[in-house]
Amino acid sequence: MKLSSKALLALAISSITATAYAEPASQDFVPTTLAGTSAQSEAKGFIEDFSLGGTTRNWFSHESKYRGGTFSYKEHGVTKTDRNRTNWVQGTILNASSGFTQGTVGVKTEVAVYNALVLDRSKRDIKGGSNRTLADSDGNAVDQWSKLGLANVQFRVSNTTLTAGRQNFSSGIVDTIGNRALPSSFEGVSFNSEEFSNLSFQGGVFDRVSPRTEQSLSKFRSEYGNGTQETDKVSTLGLNYQPLKSLKVSVFGANVKDFWNQYYFGATHELGDAQQLALTTGFNYYKTVDEGKKEMGEIDNDTYSLSLGLAHQAHSLTFSYQAVNGNEYFDYLHETNGIYLANSLTSDFNGPNEKSFQIAYGINMAEYGVPGLKFNIYSARGWGIDGTHYTGNNGRAKFAYDGIQSQDGEKHQEYGVGASYAIQSGPLKATAIRATYVEHRGSENQSDGSIKEFRLVTTIPFNIL
Known part of the structure; x- marks a missing residue:
């Protein structure tokens, strides 16, 4: 699968970098010219380029809270608690996609049916559901349960595509999230224009989100609000630019009606040769200010992360620093992956005025004769969390971040280890298996608490036509 420039950017600036085996990154300037070819001129036809396939994912998670933390559920009207929660779901996506019709304006359609089969149905285990088990x-x-995950029609002229309906979308602010058995998707209209060799434009207007573990569409909410604030209009626009062969830049802005205006800048730069020594530098910056009715309260937030990744043959070592400058959480839209910060892990390390640092190590066993096998380990710490200056806006949004005022000097730490394997050949080629263990420990009023989680995820792609 060809990754978009946004996906490549997200991978490059992530806290755990993969070792590259390419030639040294060139520092040459890349002139902006018209694209050499037109994607639409190469259209094969509506039926001729039809495809039918998808993926099936086995998603297992076991969590244990400690230091007094518990999960709760109701049985026969009585609230019960214990330390553990288990979710086990098989999520399958069946995607049917036509090709583009030939001619000046090409037309195609895409429909994907999402199905979830719950393998652990114990009320005690799932603890009443969440964004893991419906x-x-x-x-x-x-x-x-099943639903239409994708259902859209696309129009293409030259290298510019307009998509209307339920769709995937990827940017630093509005991004499909796929870390459960099934991914999210968005309802609306978007465009992607790649008319230039090293410069592309992207934008969209969305009014609903299709959540990972819900059958119906929902209005947008924030990830860290109290859940009562909703909005039905999210507009975003931005560009991706590659001024040097070794440098990629992404700039996006978004208006979330009556919530906030948010602006994103991201850059990744590569230097050197991984066979000797390579350096990857990633920088991400978000500016968030309240907007309209200020449903989330008064917001003036600057958040950034800086990561430095060293790679030598099979080994990579990454250092990441992150800072939140604001009296509220750095917040983003729920059911999106709109947080391209280096220290967004099990915890997002996004508390008010929080500073955090992470060190991560990865090894790619292809160098030792086992292609597809990788291991990683990381440790992250956050400190200086201070929500005592949060005041809301003295209206109904005053308590959008209820409880944040009690966070005074809070701190936390997180450790994680993971292993992954991608099958390289045969009928199960590209099947990915990943196991992770994470332990997070928070101080008394830190919002994430103290929890341990083991997760095992197997994703199998398949093609029918």
């Missing part, structure tokens, strides 16, 4: 109002698992 449950009914009594906390019982919905054994099996």
Whole structure:
């Protein structure tokens, strides 16, 4: 699968970098010219380029809270608690996509059916559901459910595509999130224009999100608000630019109606040769200010991260620093991956006025004769969390971040280790298996608490036509 420039940027600036085996990154300037070819001129036809395939993912997670933390659920009207929660779901995506019709204006359609089969249906295990297992109002698992995950029509002229309907979208502010059995998607209209050799433009207007573990569409909410604030209009626009062969830049802005205006800048630069020594530098910056009715309260937030990754043959070592400058969380839209910060891990390390530092090590076993096998380990610490200056806006949004005022000098730490393997050949080629163990420990009023999690995820792609 060809990764978009946004996906490449996200991978390059992530805290755990993969070792590159290419030639030394060139520092040459890349002139901006018209694209040499037109994608639409190469269209094969609506039926001729039809494809049918998808993926099936086995998603297992076991969590244990400690230091007094518990999960709760109801049984026969009585609230019960214990330390553990287990979710086990099989998520399958069946995607049917036509090709573009030939001619000046090409037209194609895409439809994807999402299906979830719950393998652990114990009310005690799933703890009433979450964004992991869909449950009914009594906390019982919905054994099996399906929905239209994607349903859109696309129009293309030259190298510019307009998409209308339910779709995937990827940018530093609005991004499909796929870390559960099924991914999210968005309802709206978007465009992607790649008319220039090293410069592309992208934008969209969305009014609903299709959550990872819900059957129906929802209005947008924030990730860290109290859940009562909703908005039905998110507009975003931005560009991706490669001024040097070794430098990629991304700039996006978004208006989330009555929530905030948010602006994003990201850059990644590569230097050297991984066979000797390579340096990857990643920088991400977000500016968030309140907007309209200020449903989330008064916001004036500057958040950034800087990562430095060293790679030598099979080994990579990454150092990441992150800082939040604001009296509220650095917040983003729920059911999106709109947080391209280096220290966004199990915890986002995004508390008010928080500073954090991470060190990560990765090894690619291809250098030792086992292609597809990788290991990683990391440790991250956050400190200086201070929400005592948060005041809201003295209206109904005053408590959008309820409880943040009690965070005074909070700190936390997180450790993680992971292993992954991608099958290289045969009928199961590209099947990915990943196991991770994470332990997070927070001080008394730190919002993430103290929790341990083991996760095992197997994703199998398949093609029918």
